[in-house]
Amino acid sequence: MKKKPPRTARRSLRSILVVWFILFSVVPVAFVTGYSVLKYEQAIDNELAQRLAANAREIDAILDDFKSSMMDRRNIYAADTPFIYTLSTGDVAGIRRTALDWLKADISTSLTFFNRQGRMLASVYRDDQSRLKDFVPSGRRALVLAQENLDKLRYVNEYALVEHSKNGRFSLILFSKLSNAAGKHVGYLEQSLDLDSRFLIKQKERMKLELMILRPTGAVSAATLPDFSMYEKGYFEEYTKALVHSFFDLDVRGEPHGFLVYPMSFGNSDFFLALGASKRDAKAVLRNVNLAFYVVVATVLGLLIIMIWVSSNAVLKPLQDLVAATQNIQNNDSPVEIPVTSETEIGLLTESFNTMSRNIARARAELKNKIIELEKANLQIKDTQTKLVHNSKMISLGQLVAGVAHELNNPIGFIYSNMSHLRDYAEKLMRYAEEAERNPHNIHRLQKELDIDFIKEDLPKLVRSCEDGARRTRDIVLGLRNFSRLEAAELKELDIHESLESTLNLIKGEIKGRIEIERNFGSIPKVKCFSSQINQVFMNLLSNAVQAIEGSGRIWITTKITRVRGKGEMVVISIQDSGKGMTPEVQEKIFDPFFSTKGVGQGTGLGLSITYGIVLNHGGDIQVKSQPGTGTEFIVMIPVKPDESVLKASINRKAE
Incomplete structure (x- = not known):
């Protein structure tokens, strides 16, 4: 030092x-x-x-x-x-x-x-x-x-x-x-x-x-x-x-x-x-x-x-x-002492200083030991936190995979069920082609026997059905790729509307048939951010909104641009659900780490805490409005052009 x-x-x-x-x-x-x-x-x-x-x-x-x-x-x-x-x-x-x-x-x-x-x-x-x-x-x-x-x-x-x-x-x-x-x-x-x-x-x-x-x-x-x-x-x-x-x-x-x-x-x-x-x-x-x-x-x-x-x-x-x-x-780690040369108040002050110096040296040694212990405890806490975050991600990933698997099951099921018919049609057509080469006179008899007219009518339908299934599978995979963003460590411009749609596609299986999505998208510019983190924010908020709705319901998604003094232009994203809502006591704790209203084994309580940290690291703000029985609204504000040096520094600290 x-x-x-x-x-x-x-x-x-x-x-x-x-x-x-x-x-x-x-x-x-x-x-x-x-x-x-x-x-x-x-x-x-x-x-x-x-x-x-x-x-x-x-x-x-x-x-x-x-x-x-x-x-x-x-x-x-x-x-x-x-x-x-x-x-x-x-x-x-x-x-x-x-x-x-x-x-x-x-x-x-x-x-x-x-x-x-x-x-x-x-x-x-x-x-x-x-x-x-x-x-x-x-x-x-x-x-x-x-x-x-x-x-x-x-x-x-x-x-x-x-x-x-x-x-x-x-x-x-x-x-x-x-x-x-x-x-x-x-x-x-x-x-x-x-x-x-x-x-x-x-x-x-x-x-x-x-x-x-x-x-x-x-x-x-x-x-x-x-x-x-x-x-x-x-x-x-x-x-x-x-x-x-x-x-x-x-x-x-x-x-x-x-x-x-x-x-x-x-x-x-x-x-x-x-x-x-x-x-x-x-x-x-x-x-x-x-x-x-x-x-x-x-x-x-x-x-x-x-x-x-x-x-x-x-x-x-x-x-x-x-x-x-x-x-x-x-x-000096050791005590610093001064010779006492006077019996006046100054001498008394010198004696008091010597006593204080010895106490400080003793306290400093104890403090160093405490610091070493705290550093060890901090490392353990970091390891535990990393595991908890990993578990939270795995739970979210499991839910996401379950939804994606459900979504992939339908188009793949369509394709798989059609494959037997396509195989049968292919065998008949190959037999029909071989017979036409060997014995052209039996074509008419074989055509009726193999029901070639039905095959010609049904085969395009089967192909279109397989194409639809493949296209749906491709869209799901594309949505996963956009959500994951392998280039997440880079600061790039993100289309908020595209990010919201990609997230909705990933949880479409949980939404279909019971929840209606109402979009009220305004004219907003692209936002410079770490896209994977913002996608994670939307995934956490939309997943919570879906889970808050028991049975059928509705989710309103609104976007607009506003100007905030000292921060410039900011994009405002409102996600409101018609779920059961929250009490004021719950609202005060929802951004606290490990706080959860779900049952044991259904969540770690880190989703909204991570969401809150991501938004703040981007120089933004997140607010919540809720009343029991009337639903919940999360309002996210993200600057269009954040301070890149501050944003990168926060990401680096998080990485460390």
């Missing part, structure tokens, strides 16, 4: 252990470390946001100081009675002269005075070089306070707002209503403090931050860097519309920054201050932490792999020995 190569495991137990160790050790470490790094980064962002919020409050306090200073100066101006009188009289020169003096000590960028109707009288301001300037509108260039501002000052004495410009500047403006000592309204004062990037840059240098003034729409009004104004409109809008302080990351000239958008207000105006601090140092720390994380994970992973490799060797080596020994069992 050829030895099979040793089978290897599809999956390595060591790799499984490594995977599970990694899952339950490295993965938790990686998760905890990664989570810690994430929390650390969030903590850095939170700390940075808190610091930026403190800086924002500090700048908000500066703006509040600006407003308080502007209000203090306004109160000083409103308490200057001579100036209030000058304002009420519309003395532009006096207003301009006094305002220039006041602006020198004021933080405001400009002071603008209006009369009680809101018409501008004079304005003093600082230019970009901080030089004091004044402006007095001419009669043709009358400037008035915006109606919106007039409407608001109608109900309040002051209000403040922030005005954003497009040149990177925003202004803190305070509008105030001025009245004389009697409380009479005499005019208006507009104080404006212009702030631009220079103000933000001073805060940047002091706080080490990047700053932006944002409108509610997210547009940049002023910033410490012109780069911020280059962002598309609405870029920062999502942060200005947030309900809480928004913190986001933004790269500023290639350096990561964390920005906080802080809401602020000046009087009736809302705006936002964006403060950004560099995260370069924090990122460096995070990189170091991540590097440390990777080093720790790699170190733990390496140590785990080494530990698993060492520990798995201690576990897997005995298991590998067990696997090798298990694979060797099938190639």
Whole structure:
């Protein structure tokens, strides 16, 4: 017996252990470390946001100081009675002269005075070089306070707002209503403090931050860097519309920054201050932490792999020995044993394997003995079966020979009985011929004496009777030859109708006079088969049908063609008799070997079993329908073109 190569495991137990160790050790470490790094980064962002919020409050306090200073100066101006009188009289020169003096000590960028109707009288301001300037509108260039501002000052004495410009500047403006000592309204004062990037840059240098003034729409009004104004409109809008302080990351000239958008207000105006601090140092720390994380994970992973490799060797080596020994069992008749080197569960497993190996060797030896005994018994059964089949064939042959002998007896009897008359007629004719040669004159007397006229009349009848007997004998012999088919071992095409007729001719003696045959033959093709076996099927079925009819009866033979899925075209042969029928219990057993409903000595019970095997070997099927008292129908289905290789193989097995 050829030895099979040793089978290897599809999956390595060591790799499984490594995977599970990694899952339950490295993965938790990686998760905890990664989570810690994430929390650390969030903590850095939170700390940075808190610091930026403190800086924002500090700048908000500066703006509040600006407003308080502007209000203090306004109160000083409103308490200057001579100036209030000058304002009420519309003395532009006096207003301009006094305002220039006041602006020198004021933080405001400009002071603008209006009369009680809101018409501008004079304005003093600082230019970009901080030089004091004044402006007095001419009669043709009358400037008035915006109606919106007039409407608001109608109900309040002051209000403040922030005005954003497009040149990177925003202004803190305070509008105030001025009245004389009697409380009479005499005019208006507009104080404006212009702030631009220079103000933000001073805060940047002091706080080490990047700053932006944002409108509610997210547009940049002023910033410490012109780069911020280059962002598309609405870029920062999502942060200005947030309900809480928004913190986001933004790269500023290639350096990561964390920005906080802080809401602020000046009087009736809302705006936002964006403060950004560099995260370069924090990122460096995070990189170091991540590097440390990777080093720790790699170190733990390496140590785990080494530990698993060492520990798995201690576990897997005995298991590998067990696997090798298990694979060797099938190639060895003697027990395969492994030395027990451990007192652990693996050692117990090794001892159990050794016991099992000894039991298998013992069982294998017993099995071989049983196989030898079974082979002997099988040979005896085959011999017995061969004898039984031979006996069955001899019984069938005896019945067939008896029927054939009966059929041959009649025509041979006709011929034999006619031979004496033919011999007598021949002697008389020879005597008549001799007398005619010797004594022609006695012809007439001898003709009457020998009754030649009767001989001439009866002799043709006797010859025809002998010819009929000989022809019947020839037909019977031809039917026997067709039934036996000496070329049965060859696969040939068979005419089913011819086979049925030949079989009917052979059992004609049992049929004649009591059973009527009704043929309903369809148009069917020839079937490729072993003809002698198919003839045997028809002989068994028709013989059973004849024997099932007690007294007179009828047999219906029907043929047709049908198509079965997976098998192609099949010829269907139905043989139905009007006999006594069968019970369901008998129907379940009729194809079993040695089952018979006939009396002792009348059959072996192998006829239908052999029939069933022949039909199945040809790739066909056989069915039975029967009811007690109504007869039996056998339906045989044979493929027109069977699988020749399968059919020949089945015949060869049967021959063996």
